[in-house]
């Protein structure tokens with residue numbers, strides 16, 4: 354009996370679609386904090402590059418490059434990790450959910466058995482996050498010659514357990530020789546970082562909204 358009573362709030366959350374996501378009235382464009390989440394880290398290398406740095410190092414490098422670009426646009430930026438450490442997925446969403454004014458952007462590199470697979474993509478879980486994903490994807494597509502694979506729905510943990518607008522970016526395939534060669538180039542990672550910053554700030558016309566607005 355006690356157990357079932359304890360389950361009631363959980364059931365309510367599970368049965369009411371969307372009630373755990375986004376407070377009513379809080380719009381997608383209300384964020385001033387950006388939580389940057391470089392995928393993987395520590396013993397979790399993520400995808401293995403056909404040559405050079407693995408996914409965990411590439412994602413960290415891109416996120417580190419995005420941070421000052423967003424700060425220059427007036428955003429408060431929080432990184433889920435700044436070094437090569439492992440952060441559990443729940444720790445990552447916990448950081449996002451602790452910031453009521455946040456949007457969450459996770460950065461990953463793709464991998465496929467089929468070596469010819471290539472391109473960039475952006476994922477969302479809550480449909481209200483789709484415009485954030487689309488804005489960033491539109492910017493990063495083609496920025497180093499890689500085509501857009503589209504904005505896609507996925508039940509990834511860091512999206513699905515996120516109460517903030519959230520997207521997960523796949524910035525290219527490190528199983529593909531050509532894309533990997535690009536992603537291993539710091540100049541290309543800087544270009545991607547600039548496009549990610551432009552895409553995130555697009556909804557605000559390029560600059561974080563003023564406090565109190």
Ligand SMILES: [Zn+2]
Nearest residue numbers: 392399461462
């Ligand atoms: Zn990944």
